[in-house]
Amino acid sequence: MEKIVKFIFFGNYFVGILAIVLSLETAFQLRLPFNSITYYLLLFCGTVMYYTYAYSEPLQSFSEANPRSVWYLQQHTFVKYSQWVLLIACITLAAILLINDHQNLLHLPFEYWIVVVIMLLSAILYYGLLPRSFFKLNLRNTGWIKAFVIGFVWASCVSLLPIIVIQVERGYYHTDIALVAWLFIKNWMFCTLNAIIFDMKDYADDSNHQLKTFVVRFGLRKTIFFILIPLSLIGMFSMLVFAQYRHFSFLPVLINLIPFLLLLIVTYSMQRQKKILYYLIVIDGLIFIKAVCGIVAMQFVHNN
Helix, strand or coil, X not given: CHHHHHHHHHCCHHHHHHHHHHHHHHHHHHCCCCCCHHHHHHHHHHHHHHHXXXXXXXXHHCCCCCHHHHHHHHCHHXXXXXXXXXXXXXXXXXXXXXXXXXXXXXXXXXXXXXXXXHHHHHHHHHHCCCCCCCXXXXXXXXXXXXXXXXXHHHHHHHHHHHHHHXXXXXXXXXXXXXXXXXXXXXXXXXXXXXXXXXHHHHHHHHHHCCCCCHHHHHCHHHHHHHHHHHHHHHHHHHHHHHHXXXXXXXHHHHHHHHHHHHHHHHHHHCCCCCCHHHHHHHHHHHHHHHHHHHHHHHHHHHHC
């Protein structure tokens, strides 16, 4: 069981599942049809491959005191070949989508292309994948902005990309722009807070490498009490305001509050150092719970 847990969470397969579940939440909340199985498989493979890229560097750069580093050291051959398998799968799945829906793709509105380009550019710059002779910026090493970039890429992939793909796969679908914008901002904020909490596990290493994340800049307690908790409370308040504006009933609002309440509890618990699996299971699990609560809450909105 321990090997299975490490395989799922250290290998970033749970992150791939999160991408799918959050995309399903978007479909439920916007009352859109689901994307194709091909797209969800592409999203899963692409997410796992993207997150594993950071661990495909030379193993000497990892600390063997870190259980995750040890796992990648032990699974180096598997990770190396699995990355190639995932890449081939992504190319194949993307080709299938392109062949099946190339006509709709050609008629995609210009503003949708802008969203896709910005999202791809953010994802590429996060790892500094552009040639250094052309552009040297690596957003992953820019300190405090890193969490916002992660949140932005996640929000784009799970709040905007499913809508764009629906237009490609099924033709035009009307969406509520105000609701789309709200869901995007909510996912951006929630995923950014999640990324800041996650930076706490790298506090010592980031400090030694002079990477000025929120935790390194302000310290652990100040990050918790002056950044994470206030932002979580603002998120809860803004959600209540939006729920009032949309005339949501009490039960959907209560269900949507659950992830924020759990976020506050987990944030407060971070005053003590946790094991890395805690971050991977509990903290990433908050995103999973948020998606499930969003889906369940919308069932009551539909019924009303």
